[in-house]
Amino acid sequence: MVLVFDLDDTLYDELSFVRSGFKAVAGYLAENYRLPGEKLFSFMLCRLKIKRQFIFDDTLREFGIFTRRNVQKCVSIYRGHKPDIRLYPEADRFLKSFKDLPKYIVTDGNKLVQQNKLDALRLGGRVDYCYLTYRYGLKRAKPSPYCFFKVCERERVEPTGVIYIADNPNKDFVGIKPHGFKTLRVRKGQFHEIRKTDEFEADFQIDSLRDLTLPLLRKIFGNRETAK
Ligand SMILES: [Mg+2]
Structure with missing residues (x-):
């Protein structure tokens, strides 16, 4: 057997992984763009309820820092972070x-x-x-x-x-x-x-x-x- x-x-x-990843990304953006980390995080969580695609695109747009490069950066932080x-x-x-x-x-x-x-x-x-x-x-x-x-x-x-x-x-x-x-x-x-x-x-x-x-x-x- x-x-x-x-x-x-x-x-x-699995959702706990997604939340952990969002937290890591929000932390990075907060630190590098002087944005409110909690707001970034809750935006991503709300956005997740609609659908699971283009969340980073929409978050970066919402906070006025959208570029292709920033999307890539968010994806790589999400994928590479040590999950909680x-x-x-x-x-x-x-x-x-x-x-x-x-x-x-x-x-x-x-x-x-x-x-x-x-x-x-x-x-x-x-x-x-x-x-x-x-x-x-x-x-x-x-x-x-x-x-x-x-x-x-x-x-x-x-x-x-x-x-x-x-x-x-x-x-x-x-x-x-x-x-x-x-x-x-x-x-x-x-x-x-x-x-x-x-x-x-x-x-x-x-x-x-x-x-x-x-x-x-x-x-x-x-x-x-x-x-x-
Ligand atoms: Mg499974």
């Missing part, structure tokens, strides 16, 4: 109590950003390996099963011995289910309300990692697998 976790919105609240984020308490508890099971992470996204998150959450020492899919090229990102087969190779197991625990039915499960990987959806984060067709949905669903228990894993894997 090999457990593979997604990162964003599965092990921690924490694991969901139930994720932390799970990792503690299931220490002996092989555990992996497979996550999409900018390599630097994802690595900063893993470092901030101190996950490196708590799982066997973290696969940042973008390291292997964009076409290896989910829904590609590429990194999941790497887990199989490393653990010398078939896909049926591996479960992916993740939150986004748009891309997390559809590519790996046909190969026999087990799938479990955690209804957390920005996708928690969406419903997809069976092809995209996980085999099992839970509301929180609190519900990820040994009896549930036994049910998903069948008792024979669990005994190994």
Whole structure:
């Protein structure tokens, strides 16, 4: 039984990363342009509620300092900052109590950003390996099963011995289910309300990692697998 976790919105609240990034950007702009940091920060948060694109463009325009270069600078501060984020308490508890099971992470996204998150959450020492899919090229990102087969190779197991625990039915499960990987959806984060067709949905669903228990894993894997 090999457990593979997604990162964003599965092990921690991704919005907390966004807020942390906005804080870093607001701090930079406040310092370099003598602008009110709190106002910059709350503008970005309000703007986020409308849509998640061009937030820095709009913020810089609002405060009268828009240039392409400044947008680039904001993006690089956002991506490079050391995030102030924490694991969901139930994720932390799970990792503690299931220490002996092989555990992996497979996550999409900018390599630097994802690595900063893993470092901030101190996950490196708590799982066997973290696969940042973008390291292997964009076409290896989910829904590609590429990194999941790497887990199989490393653990010398078939896909049926591996479960992916993740939150986004748009891309997390559809590519790996046909190969026999087990799938479990955690209804957390920005996708928690969406419903997809069976092809995209996980085999099992839970509301929180609190519900990820040994009896549930036994049910998903069948008792024979669990005994190994
Ligand atoms: Mg996710």
